[in-house]
Amino acid sequence: MAYDPTRLEEKWQRYWEQNATFRAEIDPARPKYYVLDMFPYPSGDGLHVGHPEGYTATDIIARYKRMRGFNVLHPMGWDAFGLPAEQYAIKTGTHPRVTTERNIENFRRQIKSLGFSYDWSREIDTTDARYVRWTQWIFRKLFERGLAYEAEVPVNWCPELGTVLANEEVIDGKSEVGGHPVVRLPLKQWMLRITQYADRLIEDLDDLDWPEPIKKMQRDWIGRSEGAHVRFPVLGHEGIEIEVFTTRPDTLFGATYMVLAPEHGLVEAITASDQQTEVKAYVDRAARRSERARMSNSGEKTGVATGAFARNPTNGEEIPIWVADYVLAGYGTGAIMAVPGHDQRDWEFAQKFGLPIREVVEGGNVEEAAWTGSGCATASDFLDGLETDAAKSKMIEWLESENRGAGTVTYKLRDWLFSRQRYWGEPFPVVHHEDGSIALVPESDLPLVLPELDDFKPSGENFEAPLTRVKDWIETTDAEGRRVLRDPNTMPQWAGSCWYFLRFLDPMNDEMPWSTEAENYWMPVDLYVGGAEHAVLHLLYARFWHKVFFDLGLVHTREPFQKLVNQGMxxxxxxxxxxxxxxxxxxxxxxxxxxxxxxxxxxxxxxxxxxxxxxxxxxxxxxxxxxxxxxxxxxxxxxxxxxxxxxxxxxxxGNVINPDDVIRKHGADSMRLYEMFIGPLEKAAPWSTDGIQGIYRFLQRAWRLFHVGDDEQETFQAPVAGLGTDDQRRLTTQTILGVTEDLEAMRFNTAISKLMVFSRDITKDAPLPRESAEIFTLLLAPMAPHLSEEIWLLLGHEDTLAHEPWPKADESLLVEETITLIVQVNGKKRGEIEVPSDVSKKDAEQKALTVENVLKTLDGRQPKKIILVAGRLINIVG
RNA sequence: GCCCGGGUGGCGAAAUGGUAAACGCGGGCGACUUAAAAUCGCCUGGCUUCGGCCGUGCAGGUUCGAAUCCUGCUCCGGGCACCA
Known part of the structure; x- marks a missing residue:
């Protein structure tokens, strides 16, 4: 038989399924390895060639680790709540559940056709009531711990989508999904207190084996900054103080004015009567301007004086209070002390409005630009002469002793806006009492399932969720028979993906979200592979929940994902x-x-x-x-x-490649190998229709190593008995070492090239020996499992090779008696010499100096220095 | 603007202080074939007076020796962007 991937692949996929080859069970006797893919949202478009890249990488590792004796957990599931299904429902009336089921069906078929070694008995679906139940159970825990609360907050309302979005889902004032405009307005929403975990989310990054840039993005996103709160009394308003946050308390003597954000609560109260009109106009205009408009002309500062003054607590100076939109309401206290000498933004503002600029830190020229670096404090009374760090501490000490402020830490990270005005998500397990209080739905009543609905449209004008219209669901009674209202909001899509990696451990458990036993054995995830687009959102949210689970004693590791790899697009x-x-x-x-x-x-x-x-x-x-x-x-x-x-x-x-077509034409093994061969996993690379031909040829050549005859009449030819020639043994050993090293480092492209070299050279001078044949088959197996299983069978083995031990290399075979040394003169190659592998420097030197070309280049000069790099080269400097 | 990552043949790439371009694509030549496809073998960075010379974005530096380390610049990709 000629190499027929379709036949082999169907056969072996059936075999694996029927024999439950990849079923994972807890086994304390063996070390575990948990390798996880970021599970997909099953979209209507089906798989594209990007999905299998990460899945192939994790599958190779999963299969490799099994052969190394690990008990491997390798699951797959569906992140199936989401906007597209709901929008499709709005357009066509098809229930999202129907669309979702259809899409999952298709995704499962496509993923299975690639022959991944998932334990399908652990498949999960975040929209399944058995899963939703535990997502709601987790929400209860968050609520009980005071980590979930309702608040009236300015939110990103997207009229087009009819829902609010998290800050992270808004990019340049537009929705991340679809690019629709977003406006800011205050609404009552569920919030999760992620800020309470900010420090731990930063600190625990240190021990993770993650790409440095991703860690940095998370640190920057959390945006911890140390500084001080300082209170400035407002003149003529007894008892009113403006509190500011600054990272540079050492520059307090240089504060020459203050600025309130337009949304700041004190603006109206302190504005002088003759400035009322102007300030009100400015504030109104700022409110109307979208976030995007405010940012787009970020260079040009605008603002208006309130006519009020505050007293600088350090020196008693009276300084004017302004309103300007370069100060953000949502960060710090929404007010600043302006130090134009040492802050570029304040400097620009002061320049434009003719406010005084004062130098209080030496090191720059504040006439020309703000000096934001450190230096000696000056014109600052008791700070004079101190370096910046010392001056900061001293000032904080002073503020605290005078009761004018205190050292503090502020974050860019906000609490997580956790509700959405959508249908296709997890309902909140709460009821609202008439007195406004909130009660949890009892654990025994979970899951709280979505009611049926015919019209999925958001009721845009009132900012209400579609569920608001389902009166007989919303209006209900509690255990004591009181009238209560359910919450019409649903959770965001992130909820399901925040803990799915834990559900995989014990997916059928109806008593607990997961058992302690399973968690203790399998966690943490040893390798997590997915796209870099989840660098902050999913990975930050999941880490946050995991830390809450840790505090609840539900998990034993601080962090869920030990090693993270981002595949390129x-x-x-x-x-x-x-x-x-x-x-x-x-x-x-x-x-x-x-x-x-x-x-x-x-x-x-x-x-x-x-x-x-x-x-x-x-x-x-x-x-x-x-x-x-x-x-x-x-x-x-x-x-x-x-x-x-x-x-x-x-x-x-028009440039989408469909995996179904590729598999039909070249097979799953070719598809897997090609995606791994085009370059390093982390790097983006273009799909090339020609390139896969080379891989297909390689697999055919591998097949023909074991077959004779032409295409029509190909028959299996058993390798010759024994170990083969010295050259064959050496090549086999080199291949074991090379492939093993490459797989450990996830360098799949070079691992494949080494197998190509093997298949090209192993039969050069002698027929294929059995030893090399078996080793090659096992080395190829993690990458091209279908072909390898078939050859393994032809070689006379009865069982799958999935749990065969990984080949061991006998390194003594690599020791050669003579080696070739490169001879360089002044760093340039001039010849080669054959020498014993343990050659002395003296002997090598002597021999090198007999090479004609070397003598010619030296042209009679005496060597000044000789460098011998063992086993590689000898360099003659002359 | 700030912070990362990157720039190597016609193309995807190897090599992370020691022979630059392994492996693959594409291209060329040859074998097999009536022929083609498939397959197999060889060649394939540029220039050359055939001795060599040049060559890893550009300009320097360190070193016996640099794609690899350092400094400055440049281009491409990504992230953040008035965060006090």
């Missing part, structure tokens, strides 16, 4: 041109442009010729035509040359 090759059909009318008179005839401007692409506005267009991958030189051209217009662009795959760009 697989990019697509697309073919672009431009036209002037801006309104997409498809009219006949459209003019098309080659990429070289356009120019990018801030407003978008324009024609170089006449500057008219253009729109980018793409030709679908399969429809591109080629001219005689092989250059891509428009299928209907041979004159129109297309531009090859490597970019993220998307439907609109």
């Amino acid at each position: 697989i990019l697509g090759e697309s073919f672009r041109y431009y036209d002037d059909d801006l309104a997409d009318e498809g009219k006949d008179s459209v003019t098309r442009y080659r990429s070289k005839d356009i120019r990018e401007t801030d407003e978008g692409p324009v024609a170089k010729e006449d500057g008219r506005a253009l729109k980018a267009r793409w030709i679908q991958l399969g429809e591109v035509a080629y001219d005689d030189e092989g250059a891509p051209i428009h299928p209907q217009d041979a004159e129109l040359e297309l531009e090859r662009v490597v970019e993220k795959m998307s439907k609109s760009k």
Whole structure:
């Protein structure tokens, strides 16, 4: 039989399933290894080639670790609540549950077709009532601990989506999903007190084996800063003080004015009567300006004086109080002391409005720019002469002893806005009493399931969730028969993914979310692989919940994910041109442009010729035509040359590769190997339709190592008995060492290249020996499991190779009697010499100096110095 | 603006102080074939007066020796962005 991936892959996938080959059970006698993928949201588009990249990497590690004797937990599931299903429901009336089930079905089929070694008996679905029950159970715990609370907060309301979004889900004033505009308004919402864990979320990063940039992004996101709170009394308003936060208490003597954010609560109270109109106008305007507009002209400072003054507590100076939107209401206290000498923003503001600038730290020239570095304090009374750090401490001491302020820590991280005005999510397990108090739904009543609904539209105008309309669900009675209201909000999609890695440990448990026994054995996750887009959101939220579980005694590790790897994106090759059909009318008179005839401007692409506005267009991958030189051209217009662009795959760009097609044509093993071969896992790389051919050829060559005859009449040929020649044994040993090292370091691309070298050279001078044949099959198995299992069977083994021990290398075979040394003169290669492997420096030198080319280059000069690098080279300096 | 990551053949890439370009794609030549495909073998950085010379974004530096370490610049990708 010729190599027929479809036949083999179906056969072995069936075998693994029927024999439960990858079922994982707790076994205290063996070391465990938990390897996890970020589980997918099952979208309607199905899998794209990007998904299997990370899944293949974890699968190779899972299979490799099994062969190394580990008890491997490798599960898969579905993060299935989410906006797309709900939006599809709004459009078509199809219930999200129906869409979700269909999509899961398709995802499962596709993922299974790649032959991953998941323990499917542990499959979970976050929308399953048996799962939702425990998500709600966890919410109860959060509520009981005071970590969940309701608050009237300014939220990001997205009219288009009809819901609020977390700060993290808003990018440049637009929703991360769909790019719809977002406005700020105050609403009552569920919040989770993640800020209480801010310090631990920073500190515990230190011991994690994560990419440094991801750790840094998390630290920056939490944004811890140390400083002081200082209270400034307002003149003429007995008892009113403005509290500010500063990281530079050492510059207090340089504070020459103060600024309140427009939203600050004291603005109205302190504004002088003759400034009322102006201040009110400014505040109103700031409220109307979206976050985006405020940021876009960040350079230009605006503001207005309140006419009020405050007293600087250190020197008694009276300083003016302004209102300006460069001070953010949500950070610190929403008010600042302005030190224009030593803060660039204050400096710019002071320049524009003619406020005094004073130097209180030496080191710069405050006439020209703010000096934000450290230095000796000056013009600061009792701080004079102290270095910045000492001055800070001294000032905090003074503030505390005078009761004017105190040292403190502030974070950029806000509490987590945890409710959404959506249908397709977990309902909150709470009821609201008529007196406004909140009670938890008793544990025995969980899960609280979603009521049925026909119309999924958000009721946009009142900022209400769709569930508000289900009166007979919302209105209910509690155990004592009192009328109570359920909460119409649902949890955000993050809720399910905050703890799914724990549910995998014990997915059928209906007594507890997971058992202590399972948690003790399996946790933490040893390897977690997923996209870098989850660097802050998912990973921060999941770490937060995990720490709460730790405090509750539900888990025994501080951190859930010991090692994290971000896989790079697989990019697509697309073919672009431009036209002037801006309104997409498809009219006949459209003019098309080659990429070289356009120019990018801030407003978008324009024609170089006449500057008219253009729109980018793409030709679908399969429809591109080629001219005689092989250059891509428009299928209907041979004159129109297309531009090859490597970019993220998307439907609109026509560059999406469907894994089903790839598997049909070349098989799952080829797909797996190709994705691992195109480059380092962490790096983005373009999909190449030609490239997979090379991998397919390699697998065919591997197959033919064990077969004779032509395509029609190929029969298995058993390897010859024994260990083979010395060269064969050496090559086999080198391959074991190389592949093992590469797999340990997750360098799959170089591991594959070593197997290619083996398959090319092993039969060069002698037929394939059994020893090498078996070793090769086992080394290839984690990467191309279907092909390897079939060969293993042909070699006469009855059982799967999934639990065969990993080959051991006999390193003594690598020791050679003679080696080749490179001979360099002044660092340049001039020849080679054969020497005994334990050659002395003297002997090597003597021999090197007989090489004709070396003598010629030296041209009679005496060697000044000789460097011998054992086993590699000898360098003669002369 | 600030902070990361990166720049090596026509392309994906190897090599992290010691022979630059392993492995693969693409291209060329040859074998097999009536022919083609498939397969197998060899060649494939540039220049060359055939001795060599040049070559890892650019300019310097450290070193016997630098893609690798250091300084400055440049371009590309990502993150953050008035956080006091």
